[in-house]
Amino acid sequence: MCGSNGSCCPPAQIFQEKICGNFNGPTNGVTDETVFTAPLGDYFEGTFELFNSASSVTNVTGTVNSAVSPPSVPVGPVPPGNTFTSAVKSPTSFAIQVPAGTNGTYCITLYKRILA
DSSP states (O other), X not given: OBOXXXXXOOOOEEEXXXXXXXXXXXXXXXXXXXXXXXXXXXXXXEEEEEEEOTTOSSXXXXXXXXXXXXXXXXXXXXXXXXXXXXXXXXXXXXXXXXXXXXXXXXXXXXXXXXXX
């Protein structure tokens, strides 16, 4: 927005945040592990990476919920020893469906626009 004297405010700044962690499957069954949540509109985009360890016995899948269409985006299925990444606009949450006998890592890179 420009002031009355013709001077303009600086443009918005883009900030990047990175969140990484590990996951381990339960002793039996499947666990949904939510590793990220944010209020609607906090981030305009994010990349969601899921690595399934080579020692895992089956695939791992993640789901990113979004404020825009499509409302949910899959990350995977990720076979043992592989990585899968999805870019999502307006992310609000990320959950990993972790079966028994699996383990690995996740990394989330989020982008936020801040007005000066």
